[in-house]
Each structure stands twice: as structure tokens, then as C-alpha cells.
Amino acid sequence: MSATTTGPFAEGKAQFDPAEAVEDPFQAGPGEGPGAAEGHVYTVTGQDWDTIADDQAERGDERIVVNMGPQHPSTHGVLRLILEMEGESVTEARCGIGYLHTGIEKNMEFRSWTQGVTFCTRMDYLSPFSQETSYCLGVERLLDIEDQIPERASVIRVMMLELNRISSHLVCLATGGMEIGALTVMTIGFREREMVLDVFEAITGLRMNHAYIRPGGVAQDLPQGGLAKVKDLVAWMRKHLPEYAAFCNENPIFKGRLVGVGELDLAGCLALGVTGPPLRATGYDWDLRKKQPYCGYETYDFDVQTWDTPDAYGRFRIRVNEMWESLKIVEQCVERLERTEGQPVMVADNKIAWPAQLAVGSDGMGNSNEHIRHIMGQSMEALIHHFKLVTEGFRVPPGQAYVPVESPRGELGAHVVSDGGTRPFRAHFRDPSFSNLQAMPALCEGSMVSDVVVAVASLDPVMGGVDR
Amino acid sequence: MSGPTNADNAKATSDAAQAEKVTGESDANAPVKGAVPEGESAPDRGTEAGSKTGSATPVSTASTDAAEDRAETEQVEQGETAVATTQRDTEVLRVQHGMFGVKGSGDTSGYGGLSRVIDFPAAGQPPYGGWWDEVHERMTALSPNSSDIIEKVVVHRGEITFHVVRSQLATLARHLRDDPHLRFEFCSSVSGVHYPGDAGRELHAVYHLQSMTYNRRIRLEVSVPDADPHIPSVVPTYPGADWHERETYDMFGIVFDGHPALTRILMPDDWPGHPQRKDYPLGGIDVEYHGASVPPPDQRRTYS
Numbered sequence: 001m002s003a004t005t006t007g008p009f010a011e012g013k014a015q016f017d018p019a020e021a022v023e024d025p026f027q028a029g030p031g032e033g034p035g036a037a038e039g040h041v042y043t044v045t046g047q048d049w050d051t052i053a054d055d056q057a058e059r060g061d062e063r064i065v066v067n068m069g070p071q072h073p074s075t076h077g078v079l080r081l082i083l084e085m086e087g088e089s090v091t092e093a094r095c096g097i098g099y100l101h102t103g104i105e106k107n108m109e110f111r112s113w114t115q116g117v118t119f120c121t122r123m124d125y126l127s128p129f130s131q132e133t134s135y136c137l138g139v140e141r142l143l144d145i146e147d148q149i150p151e152r153a154s155v156i157r158v159m160m161l162e163l164n165r166i167s168s169h170l171v172c173l174a175t176g177g178m179e180i181g182a183l184t185v186m187t188i189g190f191r192e193r194e195m196v197l198d199v200f201e202a203i204t205g206l207r208m209n210h211a212y213i214r215p216g217g218v219a220q221d222l223p224q225g226g227l228a229k230v231k232d233l234v235a236w237m238r239k240h241l242p243e244y245a246a247f248c249n250e251n252p253i254f255k256g257r258l259v260g261v262g263e264l265d266l267a268g269c270l271a272l273g274v275t276g277p278p279l280r281a282t283g284y285d286w287d288l289r290k291k292q293p294y295c296g297y298e299t300y301d302f303d304v305q306t307w308d309t310p311d312a313y314g315r316f317r318i319r320v321n322e323m324w325e326s327l328k329i330v331e332q333c334v335e336r337l338e339r340t341e342g343q344p345v346m347v348a349d350n351k352i353a354w355p356a357q358l359a360v361g362s363d364g365m366g367n368s369n370e371h372i373r374h375i376m377g378q379s380m381e382a383l384i385h386h387f388k389l390v391t392e393g394f395r396v397p398p399g400q401a402y403v404p405v406e407s408p409r410g411e412l413g414a415h416v417v418s419d420g421g422t423r424p425f426r427a428h429f430r431d432p433s434f435s436n437l438q439a440m441p442a443l444c445e446g447s448m449v450s451d452v453v454v455a456v457a458s459l460d461p462v463m464g465g466v467d468r
Numbered sequence: 469m470s471g472p473t474n475a476d477n478a479k480a481t482s483d484a485a486q487a488e489k490v491t492g493e494s495d496a497n498a499p500v501k502g503a504v505p506e507g508e509s510a511p512d513r514g515t516e517a518g519s520k521t522g523s524a525t526p527v528s529t530a531s532t533d534a535a536e537d538r539a540e541t542e543q544v545e546q547g548e549t550a551v552a553t554t555q556r557d558t559e560v561l562r563v564q565h566g567m568f569g570v571k572g573s574g575d576t577s578g579y580g581g582l583s584r585v586i587d588f589p590a591a592g593q594p595p596y597g598g599w600w601d602e603v604h605e606r607m608t609a610l611s612p613n614s615s616d617i618i619e620k621v622v623v624h625r626g627e628i629t630f631h632v633v634r635s636q637l638a639t640l641a642r643h644l645r646d647d648p649h650l651r652f653e654f655c656s657s658v659s660g661v662h663y664p665g666d667a668g669r670e671l672h673a674v675y676h677l678q679s680m681t682y683n684r685r686i687r688l689e690v691s692v693p694d695a696d697p698h699i700p701s702v703v704p705t706y707p708g709a710d711w712h713e714r715e716t717y718d719m720f721g722i723v724f725d726g727h728p729a730l731t732r733i734l735m736p737d738d739w740p741g742h743p744q745r746k747d748y749p750l751g752g753i754d755v756e757y758h759g760a761s762v763p764p765p766d767q768r769r770t771y772s
Contacts, residue, residue: 098734103750106743110750110765141625270653270680273708291683392568392771398561399589399624402676402687404656415659415674419561420586422771426744430657430676430712438711467734 039065062087068452070099076175076456077463081440083449090452093444095437100467108427112393113139114354116424118211120414123429124465125208126171129164130407131414131429131465132213133157137294137403138416139215142396148347152340153217154295159230159333160203160212161295161405162326166237167196168408168460169319173244176316176457180257185247192240199233202226205358216353217346222337223360230334237327244320258313262443262455265310272442273435276410277322278459281307281314288406300329312458319460322408352394355386393422402430409433409460431465560587562665569771591620591631599684600628606650610643611636629687637690638700638726644677644686645705651681655706658713660720662745670694671722675702675709692722701727719744 040059042052056064069080080096104123108116120135121128140146174189197207203226204212204219212219248254264274266282279286287304289297305321307314346353355375357368375383396418404413410432417426436459443455564586567579575581595601604621607630608614617640619631632640644652656676663670669691677686690699701724702709713724714733721742724730732739741748752764 098732098736101734103743106748106750107765110768141627144625271707273655273706273712286680292685398586400629400661400674400687401625401627402657402685411656411678413656413676415657415676417661420564426659426661428657428659428661428674430659434711434715435657435708438708 063091066449070096076461079437079456079461079463079466081452081456083444083452085449088448088450090444090447090449093441093452095440097434097437097463097466100463102468104468105427105429108424110423112422113215113396113424114393116427117214118209120427120429121209121211122464123468124407124409124412124431124433124462126168126462126464127164127408127412128208128210129157129160129213130405130412132211133161133295134403134405134407134412134414134429135416135427136213136215137405138401138414139396141401141403142399142416142418143215143352143394144397145216145347145349145352148349149217150344150347151296152221152337152343153345153347155333155336155340156218156222156345157213157295158297158300159330159337160200162329162333163196163199163230163233165326165408166323167193167200169323170196172319172408172457172460173248173316176454176460177248179453179457180254182248182254185244188240188243188247192237195233195236199226199229202229214346214354216349217344219354220358221345227334227337230330234327234330234334237323241320241323241327248316249320255313257450257454258316258458259309259311261312261447261451262458263309263311264439264443268439268442269310272439274410274439274459276406276408276432276436276460277315277318278310278436278439279410280305280318282310283308288404288411292404294403294405300332302326302329312454315458315460350385351389355382355389395420395422396424404430407432409462409465410436429465429468431468433459433461433463433465434468437461437466560585560665561663562586567771569769589622589624592623594621596621596623596628599682603628603650603684603686604630606647607640607643610647611640627685627687629689631689631691634690634692634699637688638702638705640688641675641702641705650679652677652679652684652686654678654680655702655709655712656685658702658709658716660716660722660744662720664746666691668693671697671720673699673716673722697722698725699723700725701730703727718742721745 040061042055044052064085066083066085067080068083070078072079072081078099080099082094082096083090084092102122104119108119111119116135116139117132120131123131137146140149170189170193174186174193177183177185177189200210201207203222204210206212264272264278264282266279266284268274269279269282269284275286283306285304285306288294289302290304302325305318305325307318355371357371359366359368359370375386398418398420400415400417402413402415404411406412411430412432413430415426415428415430416424419425439459440456443459444452447455564582564584565580566575566577566582568577594604596604600623604618607618611617617633617636619633622629622631641655644650654677656678659674659676661672661674663672666672671692671694673690673692675688675690677688679685692699697720699722701713703713703724704726710728711733713727714730716722717724717727717730718732718735719742731737735743750764750766752766754761754763756762
């Protein structure tokens, strides 16, 4: 940038001089080449707002470009917003993303198909099961074993997906509330979420990044007492979910901040690729769980939530209502899981099913003793089979598949390409946060800078998913 | 794929009509077909990915294999008919030898003599069944010389893929969105795939389109040579494809002509190379523990 032509770093100055820095290191001198077009640059170091405000008042220039983020508490992680403002109104807004790009898709090409789950679960860290499900459904479609997935595995998947929807929406409400000063919503939101994560930990062994849903089924059956924990959780939620409605629904301050903010109508949503609660807030009941059911969603009784105001408030109400619907689905899952006790949770094909079985050892985790005894002491073939499947993995017939699922944030789809090998040839994730965030300028331009925070929060972007 | 539900149709149709009003405004930006890019940053073809990672990374076995496979694939393709470049039933991905990914050592397993040609699902012929035929017929009806535009149609695992030529992509996308019988008003995603072995069509851009009106999903695939990685942008038709095309450019170096601001999106602006290409190394260092050392993932044995 032209700014580097002046300031302390110009003319070969290697040392950083704090005295100069405070004085505006990147200031382009008057008429000094192209740098002059950039305008005056303030470097905010904290506790100097008065000086800056006074300076700017003297300058008499109301047009300011503010760099909001990437380290900002209300940008949901490392999202950078570049706002051009006249006074406090945002005239133009753009997103800068990529700060959390970790090359997950590239890494997946160097691991086996099963290990891929371990990577994609880390993308959108608030809804790991959605990525796992979408990826596994794609792999299963390529393997042509879609109709061989045991019923119990599908039910467990649905249960985890819906619990995950609750925990994800809770974080959305909690952080969204925190950003507008509703700290109680934040504390109770994270309290409830922790209850869900406790159940996840009991079932999968991990609070986040589970890698629990695997091609062919799920990693292991529910543990002893797992269903009881789920039932307790449902009871807890039924007791505490009304608090959100009581705190927020008719709260004049809350409504004052959310109503009419970040509006995006149906045409805008379709054009900009926005799905999930923002799309349903326009009144269109587009939910892939109903429209293109997967994992047997067509057999569950639940309603798609819509709202009639496509603003931040409508999205909030949809998320709260969806948590209730998710609870309904979880209850139906619990009933089905009781009925299918003892049935397999992994596809019967031993050339695909993960051979290892886990059990809780004295150290809290480990392989099942029975399985170890079998492969180490009884069957050489079992050992070879275990070794080959774990190190080499299974082959997936060539082709490509795209199976979208309705994640808490909208359509999440894994485009899975196989070249007939033991590794994904390409795995691309259509992450709903990524697409929805494109609508940020449409939501924010023309509004106050304080509304930007609310509008972005109502999209609920998770940068882990955006940047992958 | 579930069929359309009547209850949704009326609403979605009117909704889609609304969508057209908005998106139609960008018509002025519609790219001229086959337009030469103006002002876009050129794909960093000269910049080798390896130069950034520096550290004289030894060539991974994976990429050596890829190079060998490419050579083999080319041989296979030459063995086929001359017209195979545009009209071939199967797409040979690679030829695999042996079973365990080991090369250069003696054949201790007895499987070393195995040789398998791995090809992509073959192109289908109509009728494809169900609404696929409706969509295909409508697409052909809308394009005067459809056989030149739709190279082949692949139906595989319940999904339909239309391989189309790049020159007509923008027009086709507009038809797909606006035609009342098609109504693919939603572009879910644009993604790239790099097939180093697919000589002359190394880079593929894959579009997933969703018709909410009819509840149908199709896939478009456009293949371009590595030497000329230009594809018309669909952003004038699907503004939501903006970031997706930027990501595909960032990761594969496919230049989308007519995109309003084709810049890198995930990688830093001055990053050399395009990371998702197969010739771009994953990178990584050995991990040592108790004297034993584990090589980085791209240098471990590949069984593919």
C-alpha cells in the first residue's frame, strides 16, 4: 500500500519508534504522491478516544473508514469488517475473511476416508455433527451403501444433530445477547449449552470435534446410561428454554435493538445464497429436513419454523422456536433408541465398518479389551484386517456426490469426489456461514454502526466454517 | 430426490419471480462470452507453489505417483479414438498398478503385476428417468446447438451432472434460473476440482444448482485446460456465487471472466500459487517422539 512509502518504516528504518507510532505512523503527508488519496489514518492504541475524536472534529471530515476486527469481541471470532461511515451511519460495508483458514479441505486429501471426519468436524466448531453427517452421507452415497445404514445409527445421528442444533442456537443467542449488552442471556445460554456438551462428552467422548459420525454409521453405540442423560437434558431444557422467551421476546430494549435491523427479504436471500433461519424469517418454509430428507427425517414429527419479519428479531424467534422443535425430535429419537437397544450402529460390511471397538479403561479411554484379545490372541486374519482397514482404509468407487443437510445455519453440503482410492480426491464444503456472510453488506449498509453488530450476529457466522 | 410438492410451488414460484427482479438488475454486467479478462489479476502461473514453502521439500511420493499416473493416463487416452477429447464415454482418471502403493522395491506381495484402469462414471443416454429428462429436454430446447453446449450428461448415484462447455455457461445459467420450466433460482455452491491426469481439461468448476420451485438439484461441470483457465462468471445470474468463485480462483487459479472483483478470499493477497491444486504440496515437517520420526502426511505411503 502507498502508506508504506512514508512513516517510520520508510527509508530503510528498521527500528520501530513508538514515539512516532503514536503520532500516526502511516500518515501520508500533504500531496505526497498517491498516499494522499488514502486520507488521514488513525492508529488506535486504546484510551485515546478523546484525542482521536477531537482530532477528527477539527478535521471536519465526517467520512471515516473503520476497520472492525479481525480481533473484535463482537465479530464472532476473526471476522474483519471494513465499514465506510458518514458519522455513525454505515455507507459501505465489506467483509475480510480468511484469518482462520487452515486448509482443512486440502488436508483431507491426505488422509483416509474415515480420518476425513476428524478434519471436517473442526470446520464449523459449533455444529460439528452437521459437517460429519454431510460428509459421511456423501461418502456413503459413493459407496452405494445408503440403504444399508442401520436404523439405530440414523436415529443416533438425528439425535446428535438436533442436540447440536440446540447447542449451536444457544451460542448464537448467547453471543448475540452479549453483544448488545444482554449479559444474562449470555450466561444462561452458555449454561444450557454446557449441559448439551456434557451429553456429547458422555456419548462421543469429546465436548467438541467429535468425529463420532463415521462413513457407515457412528463410531460406537450409546454408553451405559447415555439415554438417561439425554432424557435428563430434555427435562432440563423444557424447564429452562422458556427463560429465553421470558427475557427477550417482549423485552422493549431487546426489541428496540433487533426489530427492523438487518432486513433481507426472500428475493435477497435467494440471490445472495442465504439459507437457514435468515431465509425462514422471510416466511418461506425452506428446510432441507423436510424438503430433501436425509437420515430418515421424513419419519419424525416436527414443524418448520418461519417468521413474518425478515429481520434480526425474526431470526431470533425462529432460533428459539427451532430449539423446541429439536427437543420434540430428540424425544422421538429417545423412544426409538429404547426400542432398538442392542441393534448395530455400523454398516454390516466388514470391509467398511471400523474394526476397532472402544471401551472405557482405567484411564478413561481406550480400546475394548475383548477386541484386543481377539486380534492379538485369537485371529491372525482379524489382526490383518484391522491393520489394513485402519492404516490403508477402504476404497470408494470413483464419482462425485453432494448431499446437503440442514445445519443450524442453513444448507451445508459436502461435495465429495473420489478417484477410486483410499483418500478423498477432493472434499469441498459448502458452508452456510460462508454463503450467508456474503449478505452482510446488504444487511448493514445504510444502518448505524451499532446495528452492524446485531445484523452480523443475526446471521450467526462461525468463522471456522467460513474459512475452513 | 423428492418430487415437487404442489403446496410449495405456488409460493416458491412467486417468490422466485421476486428474486428475478432483484438479480435481473445486474444484467448490464453480464459477461461477453469468451471475453478476455480485463484488469483481473492474472493467475499466478509462473509462481511455483514450492517456492513459497521454501525449505527444499522433497518431492512427495504422492506427487511422483501423480506424475507417473498422468503419463500413463495420457498413453491410455492416446490409445483411444482421436475424438476422445470431447466425446468420450468414460473419463479415465488414472491407471493403478499393484495394490499397496509401494514403488521401486521388489514385488514381495505378488500383487505388483496388477493393473487397473480407474475411470469416472460413464456418460448416460436419454432417457435418464423422472424429471431429469424434463430438465434435459428443456435445456436442449433453449439452446440452439445444444449438442455443442452439453458435452455429456452423467447420471450417477441418483445425481445428474451436465458437463457443459464454458463459452455458453453464462447464457445457460441465465436460462436455468429464469426459464419457468427450470427455475434453478439458487446456486448452492461453486467448487473446483483439479484432475492433473485429465489432459487438456485439468481444471473443473462444479456448480450445484437448486430449484426451490420444483425441489430439484442438478450439477453443472465445466472443464478447462490448465493453460487457459478461463470460465465466464455466473455472478451476474447468481450473485451468491461471488465468494464461491473467488474461493475457487484462490484455491485453483480458475479465472472467472466477468466477476466483479476476482481477488483472493481465504489466502493472503500476495500468496503465490493456488493451494488446492494437486501439484501444490501440503507441506509439513517430521514429527519426532522418543527418537522415532513420523513423516508429514504428504510423504507417507499412499495406497491409492
